[in-house]
Amino acid sequence: xxxxxxxxxxxxxRIVARLETGTASLLGPGDDAAVVAAPDRRVVASTDIxxxxxxxxxxxxxxxxxxxxxxxxxxxxxxAMGAAPTALLVALCMPADLxxxxxxxxxxxxxxxxxxxxxxxxxxxxxxxxxxxxxVTALGxxxxxxxxxxxxxxxxxxxxxxxxxxxxAAGYTILSRGFRTPKLLVEAHRRPEVPYxxxxxxxxxxxxxxxxxxxxxxxxxGHIAAASAVGIDVDRGAFEIPAQMRDAASALGxxxxxxxxxxGDDHALAATFPAxxxxxxxxxxxxRVHEGAGVTVxxxxxxxxxxxxxxx
Amino acid sequence: xxxxxxxxxxxxxRIVARLETGTASLLGPGDDAAVVAAPDRRVVASTDIxxxxxxxxxxxxxxxxxxxxxxxxxxxxxxAMGAAPTALLVALCMPADLxxxxxxxxxxxxxxxxxxxxxxxxxxxxxxxxxxxxxVTALGxxxxxxxxxxxxxxxxxxxxxxxxxxxxAAGYTILSRGFRTPKLLVEAHRRPEVPYxxxxxxxxxxxxxxxxxxxxxxxxxGHIAAASAVGIDVDRGAFEIPAQMRDAASALGxxxxxxxxxxGDDHALAATFPAxxxxxxxxxxxxRVHEGAGVTVxxxxxxxxxxxxxxx
Numbered sequence: 144x145x146x147x148x149x150x151x152x153x154x155x156x157r158i159v160a161r162l163e164t165g166t167a168s169l170l171g172p173g174d175d176a177a178v179v180a181a182p183d184r185r186v187v188a189s190t191d192i193x194x195x196x197x198x199x200x201x202x203x204x205x206x207x208x209x210x211x212x213x214x215x216x217x218x219x220x221x222x223a224m225g226a227a228p229t230a231l232l233v234a235l236c237m238p239a240d241l242x243x244x245x246x247x248x249x250x251x252x253x254x255x256x257x258x259x260x261x262x263x264x265x266x267x268x269x270x271x272x273x274x275x276x277x278x279v280t281a282l283g284x285x286x287x288x289x290x291x292x293x294x295x296x297x298x299x300x301x302x303x304x305x306x307x308x309x310x311x312a313a314g315y316t317i318l319s320r321g322f323r324t325p326k327l328l329v330e331a332h333r334r335p336e337v338p339y340x341x342x343x344x345x346x347x348x349x350x351x352x353x354x355x356x357x358x359x360x361x362x363x364x365g366h367i368a369a370a371s372a373v374g375i376d377v378d379r380g381a382f383e384i385p386a387q388m389r390d391a392a393s394a395l396g397x398x399x400x401x402x403x404x405x406x407g408d409d410h411a412l413a414a415t416f417p418a419x420x421x422x423x424x425x426x427x428x429x430x431r432v433h434e435g436a437g438v439t440v441x442x443x444x445x446x447x448x449x450x451x452x453x454x455x
Numbered sequence: 456x457x458x459x460x461x462x463x464x465x466x467x468x469r470i471v472a473r474l475e476t477g478t479a480s481l482l483g484p485g486d487d488a489a490v491v492a493a494p495d496r497r498v499v500a501s502t503d504i505x506x507x508x509x510x511x512x513x514x515x516x517x518x519x520x521x522x523x524x525x526x527x528x529x530x531x532x533x534x535a536m537g538a539a540p541t542a543l544l545v546a547l548c549m550p551a552d553l554x555x556x557x558x559x560x561x562x563x564x565x566x567x568x569x570x571x572x573x574x575x576x577x578x579x580x581x582x583x584x585x586x587x588x589x590x591v592t593a594l595g596x597x598x599x600x601x602x603x604x605x606x607x608x609x610x611x612x613x614x615x616x617x618x619x620x621x622x623x624a625a626g627y628t629i630l631s632r633g634f635r636t637p638k639l640l641v642e643a644h645r646r647p648e649v650p651y652x653x654x655x656x657x658x659x660x661x662x663x664x665x666x667x668x669x670x671x672x673x674x675x676x677g678h679i680a681a682a683s684a685v686g687i688d689v690d691r692g693a694f695e696i697p698a699q700m701r702d703a704a705s706a707l708g709x710x711x712x713x714x715x716x717x718x719g720d721d722h723a724l725a726a727t728f729p730a731x732x733x734x735x736x737x738x739x740x741x742x743r744v745h746e747g748a749g750v751t752v753x754x755x756x757x758x759x760x761x762x763x764x765x766x767x
Contacts, residue, residue, distance in 0.1 A: 169497055173682070174604050175535040175667050176595070183492035185481055189591060190544040191487035192582040223487040232502040234590035236547060270504040274586035280502060283488070292486050346605035355487050415578070437745035 146246065148340050149241040154243050158269075161233035161250040165213060165263025167229035169206075169285070177265035179230045181283055185291065187283040191357075195275035206245040208333040210252020211409075213277045215335045218260055221283035222339045223355035224293040225346025228262040231282045236272035238419065260339045271276065279325060289348045291414065294355035296352040296371035300415035302430035303422055305333070305341035308360050309399065311407020313388050320395060325387040337410040344423035345414045355416040359405040361445055364438045371415075374435030376442055377404065381429040401447045404440060459551040463581065466555050473562040477575025479541035480539060481557075490578035490593055491542045499595040499602065503534035503669075507587035513631050515541020518557045520645040524720075525589045527647045530572055530671060531722035533595035534651045536665035537603040537658025537751050540574040544592045548584035560582065561589065569649070572651045600658045604724065608664040608683035614742035615734055617653035617695075619643070620672050621711065626716020632707060637699040649722040656735035657726045665726040671717040673757055676725060676750045683727075683748040686747030688717065688754055693741040711760045 146154055155172075155314045157206075164171035170178035193199055193213045204212070214231060221228040233253060237246060246269075254264050261279070314332030323329060345353055352371055361377070368375045384392075384399045392399035415432050416422065439445070460464055467484075476483035482490035491498075505511055505525045516524070526543060533540040546563060550556060558581075574593070610671050626644030635641060657665055664683055668675045673689070680687045696704075696711045704711035727744050728734065751757070 166514045170602055170604065172658050173663075176499045176538070176593075176604075177603050178536070178597070179498050179500060181496055181498045184493055184496055186491050186493045186498045187488045188491060188542070188544055188592070188593065188594060190546045190590075192546045192580045194548060194591075197583065202571055210524060210607040219486040222554075224490070226488070230524055231590055234502045234592075236504060236586070236588055247709045266501060268502045268504045268590070270503075270506050271509065272506045272586050272588060274548070274584050274588070276548055276586070276588055276590075278502075278548075278580070278588075278590040279505075280500070280544055280546075280592040281488075282498065285490070288485075290488075290490050292482065316765045348691060353487075363586060372458060388700060403761075426506070439667075 144243060145240045146243050149243045154246060157243060157247055158250045159277040159315040162254045162264040163246050163258055164265050165230060166258065166261055168263050171265050177351055179265055181284060183285045183287060185285055187224050187226040187285060188222050188280060189217055190278060190280045191216040192276065192278045197419060204333045207252035209277060210249040211256040211334040213279045213338045214253045214256035214444060215410055216337060217279045217281035219337045221281050221351050222342030223412055225288050225343055225353065226283035226284045226285045228260045228281050228342055230262055230265040230282045232258050233264060233267035234278040235267060235269045236274060236276040238273060239271045244455045253446045270408050277290055286302060291350050292355040293352055293367045293370035294372050295355055296367050296415040298373055298432055298434045299418050300351055300432040301418055301428050302415055302432060303424045303426045304339040304429045304431060306409060306411030308409050308411050309402035309406045311335055311389065311400045311408035313391055314399060316395060317391055323364050323389060327387050328391060331409060335410045337424050338412060341412050341425045348416065348423045349420055350416055352410060356409065356411040356413055358407045361438050362405050368436060368438050374428035374433045374437055375430060376439045377430040379441050398417055404445065405448050456555060457552045458555050460547055461555045461715050466558060469555060469559055470562045473559050474566045474576040475570055477542060477569065478573055479612060479642040480575050480577045483577050491577055493596060495597045495599060497597055499533050499597060500592060501536040502527055502590060502592045503528040504588065505592045508748035513579050516645045518560035519564035521589060522561040523568040523646040525591045526565045526568035526763065527649050527722055529591045529593035529632055530639055530651060531649045531667040533593050535665050535724055536655030537600050537655055537665065538595035539655055540593050540595045541592045542574055543569050545576060545579035546590040547579060547581045548588040548720040549584060550585060551583045558678045564671045570642065581649050603658050603662050603665040605679045605682035606686050607664055607681050608686055608727040608744045610729050610744055611665055612744040613730055613740050614687055614744060615738045616723055616725050616741045617719060617737045618650040618723030620668060620721050621700065621718045622724050623720035624646055624701055624714045628707060628709060629703055637703060639699050640703060641720060647720060647722045648727040650724060650737050653724050653737045660728065660731055660735045662726040662728055663722060669723065670719045673716050673750050680750050681746060686745045686749055687742060688745060688751045690740040691753050716757065717760050
């Protein structure tokens with residue numbers, strides 16, 4: 144059966160049946176709009192797009208994988224402000240000949256990833272389109288904290304990382320060369336493992352700036368450096384290369400540091416903290432902030448790609 | 456110049472320069488997420504998609520028109536809950552060869568329409584895609600009121616309408632037959648005139664149910680009838696046919712009531728009120744709610760199309 148045969152309202156009912164709306168949902172799908180609790184009197188909101196053939200491939204990722212990734216990319220943005228995600232809204236553009244089961248499995252993946260942080264899918268919209276596209280908006284709550292923005296890094300701060308980098312990029316390279324293993328890396332491309340709790344924990348510990356690493360560590364740190372008018376130096380020695388990544392890099396003729404320092408889509412969080420801060424669990428020091436501009440690695444300009452441009 | 460040549464970050468800067476972020480924006484574009492005031496401790500949220508070639512045509516509508524329409528479709532959903540819109544987030548998928556000026560003008564249209572209700576564009580995402588797509592998420596504030604949902608209509612209630620129906624559908628038919636006039640109808644397709652203030656006003660006046668008429672009056676009233684487990688009868692005599700619509704219908708061989716009762720995209724608001732309610736300004740009675748099921752016109756089943764299915 145195709146979506147055209149199932150009909151719009153039939154498909155909506157099948158999708159909504161797959162969703163958990165979460166504890167913050169006061170009114171879920173089915174009306175003109177959803178209503179979500181915002182106890183802090185401020186709501187944090189972010190939107191991220193995944194396009195078929197560009198951000199994912201249906202022969203590499205299941206519908207559920209795509210749902211997990213689409214949710215993770217947005218939930219990570221909320222966490223990177225130091226907020227706790229509360230809800231997702233999903234804009235889903237689908238070819239009319241798509242199997243409705245694909246859309247249902249996508250919804251299941253979105254809902255399951257949101258459920259990791261107690262959030263739910265509260266609404267959205269569907270349309271037919273030649274290009275399968277998933278645009279998700281995430282909402283979150285600051286629980287009385289100030290948002291941790293990109294502009295607060297100060298010379299002397301330590302640079303810290305929560306979560307992993309390079310894994311999703313390695314998985315993408317592996318898949319694009321026609322391989323299916325190692326599982327660790329391929330799965331990281333399909334479903335990022337995002338350290339959601341590390342975001343609010345960093346905010347509570349006094350992080351001066353924070354960002355979700357979606358386009359590559361060096362490129363995303365460049366946004367902090369520019370917004371804060373500081374220089375940032377990354378200590379390459381702080382990155383251990385997992386054995387499976389070292390083997391894959393060697394077999395494929397890739398510099399593993401290009402994955403670790405410039406690979407996107409793992410949705411690690413990078414933050415700066417005043418020197419001497421006891422880092423919360425899950426955070427490790429990977430560099431420092433200094434007077435100046437730009438991002439360096441071991442004091443030198445990085446020679447490889449810095450990361451992803453969505454129109455390149 | 457194409458978007459690919461302008462580069463992602465250059466284009467973001469050009470677009471952000473066109474945006475007003477509105478009074479509720481506490482942190483606008485440029486960070487991982489926006490922060491929007493939610494004084495009510497609840498946030499109303501809705502998402503709507505416009506796809507090139509399906510919801511708009513670039514030879515019929517300017518980029519600014521598309522921006523106005525994309526914003527209006529979402530702001531109307533917020534108003535239909537009885538809430539005041541506060542902010543928009545925009546997911547924009549664009550072919551890499553699109554002229555960046557188109558995206559800038561779109562942003563200007565989105566921002567201008569949001570400005571009509573004091574809301575602003577606070578964030579979003581961009582991606583390249585073969586299919587030009589605008590997915591907007593709107594947020595709003597209830598100011599202490601209960602949301603007006605679809606399920607509250609009761610037998611004996613009066614059915615009322617704010618805003619116009621049939622105009623956008625007539626404009627669409629006119630354009631699709633190769634004509635460009637009458638302006639009133641063609642412009643209604645390009646830029647709906649939404650009675651935003653009528654939503655919160657209806658809530659304050661005690662509306663028992665409300666809906667944004669996006670897919671056609673009869674189809675959308677069907678959602679209220681089903682959710683409320685009531686029947687709704689529409690009084691056809693309550694609809695005046697504007698002279699320009701009558702002339703266009705006659706010239707094109709169309710029943711003007713098909714436009715008025717089943718045409719979408721004007722984003723009028725329909726609501727039910729307890730009998731005897733003094734309707735707020737802008738609202739007029741167009742029918743009544745009774746025990747039963749379904750939607751009738753002058754007591755009989757409507758023979759024409761009821762409205763729009765996005766996968767038909």
